[in-house]
Amino acid sequence: MTRQMLTQMPQWLKLPFLRSWVFWALITCGICGGMGYVALGMLLNPKSAPNCPEMFLPMATASMRVQCGNIAASKQTVKDLSTAFNYVKDIPKDDPLRSFIDENLQRWSIDLLRLTEIEYQKGDIEGAIASAKLVPSNVPAYGAVKKRIEGWQKTWKEAQEIYAKTEKLLRSSNWIEAYQVAVKLTKLNNKYWGTTKYQELADKVQIAKEDSAKLDSAHRLVKSAKVEDLQKAIEIARKIDKSSYAYKEAQELISKAAKQMLDLAKAQLNRGNWQGALEITRNTPSTPEIQVELKDINDIAEAQSFANNGTISDLERAIGTAQGIKPDSTVYARAQQLLTGWQLEVSDVAYLQRAKALAAAGQPKDLEAAIREASQIPTNNPRGKEAANTINDWRRQIQTAQDQPYLQAAETSAAPGTVAGLQQAIAQAQQIPAGRALHSNAQQKIQQWTGQIQRLQDAPILESAENQARNGNTAAAVATAKQIAPGRALYSQAQQRIANWTGETQSGDILSAAQQLANQGSAEDLLGAIEEVRKIPKSSSSYTAARASINKWSGLMYQQAQNAAANNDLNRAIAIAKVIPQDSSAYASAQQAIQRWESSGN
Numbered sequence: 001m002t003r004q005m006l007t008q009m010p011q012w013l014k015l016p017f018l019r020s021w022v023f024w025a026l027i028t029c030g031i032c033g034g035m036g037y038v039a040l041g042m043l044l045n046p047k048s049a050p051n052c053p054e055m056f057l058p059m060a061t062a063s064m065r066v067q068c069g070n071i072a073a074s075k076q077t078v079k080d081l082s083t084a085f086n087y088v089k090d091i092p093k094d095d096p097l098r099s100f101i102d103e104n105l106q107r108w109s110i111d112l113l114r115l116t117e118i119e120y121q122k123g124d125i126e127g128a129i130a131s132a133k134l135v136p137s138n139v140p141a142y143g144a145v146k147k148r149i150e151g152w153q154k155t156w157k158e159a160q161e162i163y164a165k166t167e168k169l170l171r172s173s174n175w176i177e178a179y180q181v182a183v184k185l186t187k188l189n190n191k192y193w194g195t196t197k198y199q200e201l202a203d204k205v206q207i208a209k210e211d212s213a214k215l216d217s218a219h220r221l222v223k224s225a226k227v228e229d230l231q232k233a234i235e236i237a238r239k240i241d242k243s244s245y246a247y248k249e250a251q252e253l254i255s256k257a258a259k260q261m262l263d264l265a266k267a268q269l270n271r272g273n274w275q276g277a278l279e280i281t282r283n284t285p286s287t288p289e290i291q292v293e294l295k296d297i298n299d300i301a302e303a304q305s306f307a308n309n310g311t312i313s314d315l316e317r318a319i320g321t322a323q324g325i326k327p328d329s330t331v332y333a334r335a336q337q338l339l340t341g342w343q344l345e346v347s348d349v350a351y352l353q354r355a356k357a358l359a360a361a362g363q364p365k366d367l368e369a370a371i372r373e374a375s376q377i378p379t380n381n382p383r384g385k386e387a388a389n390t391i392n393d394w395r396r397q398i399q400t401a402q403d404q405p406y407l408q409a410a411e412t413s414a415a416p417g418t419v420a421g422l423q424q425a426i427a428q429a430q431q432i433p434a435g436r437a438l439h440s441n442a443q444q445k446i447q448q449w450t451g452q453i454q455r456l457q458d459a460p461i462l463e464s465a466e467n468q469a470r471n472g473n474t475a476a477a478v479a480t481a482k483q484i485a486p487g488r489a490l491y492s493q494a495q496q497r498i499a500n501w502t503g504e505t506q507s508g509d510i511l512s513a514a515q516q517l518a519n520q521g522s523a524e525d526l527l528g529a530i531e532e533v534r535k536i537p538k539s540s541s542s543y544t545a546a547r548a549s550i551n552k553w554s555g556l557m558y559q560q561a562q563n564a565a566a567n568n569d570l571n572r573a574i575a576i577a578k579v580i581p582q583d584s585s586a587y588a589s590a591q592q593a594i595q596r597w598e599s600s601g602n
Contacts, residue, residue, distance in 0.1 A: 123192030
C-alpha cells in the first residue's frame with residue numbers, strides 16, 4: 001500500500017488494531033460461529049427451517065443448500081440422499097464452505113452405500129448398483145463404489161451359476177448332488193441368495209424328488225399292455241405340477257402311455273371291435289404327437305357305432321364321417337374298406353325294409369313275396385348273411401304252415417294208443433320230408449309212436465317169461481325173453497330180466513356144489529365150501545341161504561378145532577381156528593380159544 005493511499009484512507013481505518021492478523025482471525029471465527037449457530041438454530045427450530053422444495057437453487061446460499069441437504073439426508077432413503085446430493089452439486093469448489101460441504105457429502109455417501117448394501121442383500125442388485133452410482137465422484141467414498149459394485153457382480157454371477165447348475169442337476173434327477181451344489185448359496189456374502197433363493201431351490205429339489213418317486217410307479221405301469229394300467233400311469237403323471245422339475249418327465253410319460261393306448265385302440269379297430277376302440281380313444285390324452293391319428297381312430301370307431309344301428313340315416317352318417325378321413329391317415333385304408341361296405345349296405349337295408357314290410361302279414365303268399373325282395377341282396381354283401389337268415393326264417397314259416405296239418409292229423413290218429421292208430425300216425429308224419437321246418441319234430445313223434453307199438457307188441461312176451469320164472473322154470477323164461485329183438489323198446493328190460501334169472505340159476509348151482517363139498521366133513525372141505533358161497537351176490541335170492549351156510553360151516557370147523565385140542569393136538573386145533581372167517585358167528589370164540597391154546601402150549 002503506498003503512502004498516498006494511506007494518506008487518503010479514513011481516520012478509523014488508520015487505527016493500529018485493524019492491521020493486526022489476530023483481529024481478523026477473531027472476526028473470521030466470529031462470523032463462522034455465528035453462521036453455524038444460525039444454521040443449528042434453523043435445524044432445531046422448524047419454524048426457522050427453509051422451505052427446501054420451493055427453494056430456487058441458483059439464488060440459494062451455500063449454507064442454505066447444505067441445510068436442505070442435511071434435512072433430506074436425515075430421512076435415510078436413497079431418493080432423499082440423491083436429493084441431498086442435488087442440492088449441493090452446483091456449489092463452486094472455491095466456496096468458503098467447501099470443506100464443510102465435502103464433510104457432509106462424505107457422510108451422505110457413506111449413508112448411501114449402507115442403504116445400497118441393504119438393497120443388494122435383499123436381492124435388488126440393479127437397484128443397488130444404480131443407487132451406488134449416485135455417490136459423487138469428488139468425495140473420498142467414491143473410490144469404494146466401483147470396488148463394491150464389482151464385488152456384488154462377481155458374487156451375483158457366482159450365485160447364478162450355482163443356481164443354474166442346481167437346475168441342470170434337477171433336470172437330470174440327480175437329487176443328492178443338486179442339494180450339495182445348492183448349499184453353496186448359503187456360503188455367499190448375500191442374504192437373498194443364501195436364504196430366499198437357497199430355500200427356493202431346496203423346495204424344488206424336494207418336490208422334484210417326491211414327484212419323481214411318484215413317477216416310478218407310473219413307469220412300471222406303462223410297461224403293461226393293459227389299458228387300465230396305462231390310464232393309472234397317466235393319472236399319476238397328470239398330478240405333477242408344471243413348476244416341478246419332474247413335469248417334463250411326466251409329460252413324456254403321458255405321451256408314451258398315450259401312444260401305447262393309441263396302438264391298443266388301433267388293434268381293437270382292426271379286429272372289428274369298434275366298441276373297445278371307442279372306449280380306449282375316449283380315455284386317451286390328445287397329445288400333440290398323436291392328436292390327428294387319435295381323432296381319426298375315434299372318428300372311424302364312432303362311424304362304426306353309427307353304422308351298427310342299421311338304419312339308412314345312421315349308415316349315411318357313418319359314410320359322411322368316414323369320408324372325412326384323409327389319405328395320409330393310418331386308418332385311411334380301413335375307412336375306405338368300411339365306406340364301400342356301408343354304401344352297399346344302404347341299398348341292402350332298403351331291400352330288407354321292403355321285404356319285412358311285405359312279410360308283416362304272415363301269409364305264405366306274403367312271405368314268398370318278401371323272399372323274392374330279399375333275394376336281390378347278394379350273399380357277399382354286408383347284409384347278405386342277414387338277408388339269407390331272414391329268408392330261411394320266412395321259408396320255415398311257410399313250411400310250418402304247409403306241414404302243420406300233417407302233424408296234427410298224425411297226433412289225432414295216435415291219440416287212442418292202438419297199434420293200428422299209431423301205425424297210421426307214423427305214415428302221416430312220414431309225409432313231412434327231410435329239410436322241412438317240422439321234419440325234426442315229426443321224426444321225434446315217429447320215434448315215440450314206434451316205441452309205443454313195440455311195447456304193445458312185446459309186453460305179452462316179457463310177461464309170459466316172468467310167469468315162467470316165478471314158476472321156477474328159469475330156462476324157459478330166459479328163452480322166452482330172448483324173443484324180444486335188439487333195438488326194440490323193451491329189449492333192455494328183457495336183457496336185464498335174463499341177467500337176473502341167469503344169475504339166480506348160477507347162485508343155486510354154486511350153493512348146491514358148496515353143500516356137496518361141505519358134506520365131505522373135513523375142515524378143509526368146510527373152508528372150501530365157504531369160499532364158494534362167497535361168490536353169490538347180495539342181489540341173489542340165495543344170498544341169505546349162503547350166509548346161513550357160512551355160519552353153520554364155521555361152527556363145524558370150530559367144533560373140529562375143539563376136538564383136536566381135546567386130543568392134545570393143539571397145533572391142529574390152532575390151525576383150524578385161525579382160518580375161521582372173520583364175518584362168521586364162530587370167529588370170536590375161535591380167537592379166544594387160540595389165545596388159550598397158545599398160552600397152555602407155552
